[in-house]
Amino acid sequence: MHLPTEHPTSIHTSERPAAPSDQFNHLQGLFEKSFKAARVGVWECSLPDETLTWTDTVFEFFDLPPxxxxxxADIVALYTPESREKLTVARNAAIEEGNGFTLDAEIITAKGNSRWIRITAIVERSEGRSVRIFGMKQDITAEKAMVDNIRRLAEIDALTGLASRTKFESIFNEICTSPTHMQYGLLLLDLDGFKAINDTLGHQSGDECLREAGNRLTKALPDAVLISRIGGDEFAVIHSCESAKHLQDLGNRIVQSLEWFWAPSSLTRLKISASVGGAVIKKGAVSNDVFALADRALYAAKAGGKNRFEIVKRDNFSMSAA
Incomplete structure (x- = not known):
């Protein structure tokens, strides 16, 4: 099997037609232009001597002269450690089993540029042995940047700049299922008096108030694993937590930091505070159960007069006020 070429000098093949037709030249030219436009190059590696052959575009990906x-070994060293490990695993499995693979990998080029390439590999076998591996490499740096940007936007609450609910749920579930022995706490809070701001001053003032609440939370808990706005005037905090007492201290700190007067003008001054509920996230906890406990504690804080912290103990669901 002969590899497609991007340029007559890009890759050496054993034979070429002596006098290719005009139609063949035309089709070959279209093929080359299409590959270049798509930022796709062709590669092969013979086995077991590991001899590499690249088309010119692949050299460009790695910032190497054609x-x-x-x-x-030198080329593999240009892959980042994580991508190098994934490539090694996928390649070894493909050679052993005769299957192909597709992998997105990050490289640091010969000029020090970070670039992402999508590797497509096919294995050719003869008499039960893999004799070469070949395929395509495509520059997906721009695609990767766009996807990462979309993901970042999905993980950030546009109003406050805090983590979004999507990000919160991802981290929360990860912590609940983590095998680590480190213990964490979940704190849920609502702003007391926020509805009056929206009703009296309008939603623009309400948005400014939510941003201020986010800033106060961030300053009060600088070591939090995650601070998230999960909806409306509802916030969630995940924090390392050594004990129920530690969680109570964190809850009290939130209550103190979120008690202030919202005064967007000299004529208006409305009291803001927070009701906070907390639960300890123990190893192997079920995320829905922990959230329900913290939510139950939050409800107790509101029922108990607001502007306070409550914690619900898992063992007997008893409530203790801060």
Whole structure:
């Protein structure tokens, strides 16, 4: 099987037609232009001697001059450690089993540029042995940046700049299922008096108040694992937590920091405070159960007069006021 070429000098093949037709030249030219436009290059590696052959575009990906002598060990060293490990696992499995693979990998080029490439690999076998591995490499740096940006936007609450509910749920579930022995606490809170701000001063003032609440939370708990706005005037905090007493201290700190007068003008001054509920996240906890406990504590804080912290103990669901 002969590899497609991007340029007559890009790759050496054993034979070429002596006098290719005009139609063949036309199709080959279209093929080359399409590959270049798509930022796709072709590669192969013979086995077991590990001899590499690249088309010119692949050299461009790695910021190497075309026809630079290639040593596979030197090229593999240009992959980031995480991508290098994934490539090694996928490649070894493909060679052993005769299957192909697709992998997105990050490289640091010969000029120090970070770039993402999508590797597509096919294994050719003869008499039960893998004799070469070949395929395509495509520059997906721009695609990766766009996807990462979309993901970041999905993980950030646009109004406050805090983590979004989506991000909160991801981290919360991860912590609940983590095998680590480190213990965490979950704190849920609502702003007391927030509805009056929206009703009296309008939603723009309400938005400014929510941003201020987010700033106060961030300053009060600088070591929090995550501070998130999970909806409306509802916030969630995940924090390392050594004990119920530690969680209570964290809850009290939130209550104190979120008690203030919202005064957008000299004529208006409305009291803001927070009701906070907490639960300890123990190892192996079920996320829904922990959230329900913290939510129950939050309800107790509101029922107990607001502007306070409550914690619900898992063992007997008893409530203790801060």
């Amino acid at each position: 026809q630079t002598p290639l040593a596979r």
